[in-house]
Amino acid sequence: MAVVTDQLHRPLTDLRISVTDRCNFRCVYCMPKEIFGPSFTFLPRQQLLTFEEIERLVRIFQTLGVRKIRLTGGEPLLRQGLETLVERLAAIPGIEDLAMTTNGSLLTLDRARRLKAAGLRRLTISLDSLDERTFRAVNEVNFPVSRVLDAISHAEAAGLTPVKINMVVKRGTNDKDILAMAHRFRFTGHILRFIEFMDVGTTNGWRLDEVIPARQIISLINAAWPLESVPPDRPGDVARRYRYRDGGGEIGVISSVTEPFCRHCSRARLSPEGQLYLCLFAPDGYDLRRLLREGFSDQEIREAILRQWRGRRVRYSEERLQLTESRPKVEMFRIGG
Ligand code: SAM
Ligand code: SF4
Ligand code: SF4
Secondary structure, eight states, rough: OOOOOTSOOOOEEEEEEOOOOOOOOOTTTOTTTSSOOOOOOOOOOGGGGGGHHHHHHHHHHHHTTEEEEEESSSGGGTTTTTHHEEEEESTTTTOOOOEEESTTTTOOOOHHHHHHHTTEEEEEEEEOOSSHHHHHHHHHHHOOOHHHHHHHHHHHHTTTSSOOOEEEBTTTTGGGGGHHHHHHHHHOOEEEEEEEOOSSSSSSSOOOGGOHHHOOOOHHHHHSOOOOEOOOOSTTTOOOEEETTOOOOOOEEEEETOOOOGGGEEEEEEEETTTTETTTTTTTTHHHHEEEEEEHOOHHHHHHHHHHHTTHHHHHHHHHHOOOOOOOOHHHHHHHO
């Protein structure tokens, strides 16, 4: 199969599928409560892609080179019957990796086992602090740390390993918790990843001075527990990997602001209502749902995606610091990070 590449010679290998725009958290850096209050309206059900439609698209994307799928949201575990979707996607030949990112709030042991049985391979669980007050202030719904730690144990017990843990680091909010988080997950087999606070969407009040550069995070941890770098798993991996020299395991940093990695970005994103986004910071998407619902053939849909990817030249993070005016951007909870 010929490799499909964009204008910057980047292949299409990864697809992130946001299965819902709803979330039961209101994280300050993603869906701040004052904007996403009780009167905010989410997408009605009939606008969401059905599982059949998602499966059909994934089969088409697979023929274009996609090997890795990540389910996300909003909070993906809020989508009813998600295990059925996992089962359908896991059965598609050529899909080598099927993972999910979740806030963990709804991950019981039983649910983790059902997801594993359905064919999910790995889980990433978001946790921004071990400090109760800080975490509750970040999620803005008073959700306790202990229940996310339980979710991490459930993922491990179900064999959804290695469990990755995402910590978005925001200066003045949870940067004081970096070492405690590193310490907590050393020697557990879990991979903690520190993510630079990003200017996704238009509502999170992002400021560059609230970003803690990844290299600063690494030097802080390295001073406590010496680290060495580890080569990337695969080309296109966004996290830079390190391991503790004393055998304490692995960590990662995602330095999208201070050391962007657009030139290796091989990801497409699908929103819950079937819009194809070519970048996390794109202003709008390309409407695949219309093609699905207006009777276009698989071949026609494939051609449409191919045209979109071939024309792709976005590299927002590499241009961010030179931009003189703010641009319209999709919100993170719509396309899932
Ligand atoms: N609700 C799920 C969760 O929180 O894991 C999945 C969707 S969430 C949008 C995916 C990831 O994006 C999470 O790890 C979250 O912490 C991260 N994220 C959200 N807003 C961010 C921001 N402004 N900067 C960096 N990462 C962000
Ligand atoms: Fe919800 Fe995840 Fe966004 Fe937090 S980061 S508000 S859990 S979608
Ligand atoms: Fe990819 Fe856009 Fe992020 Fe660059 S800014 S790495 S092109 S999603």
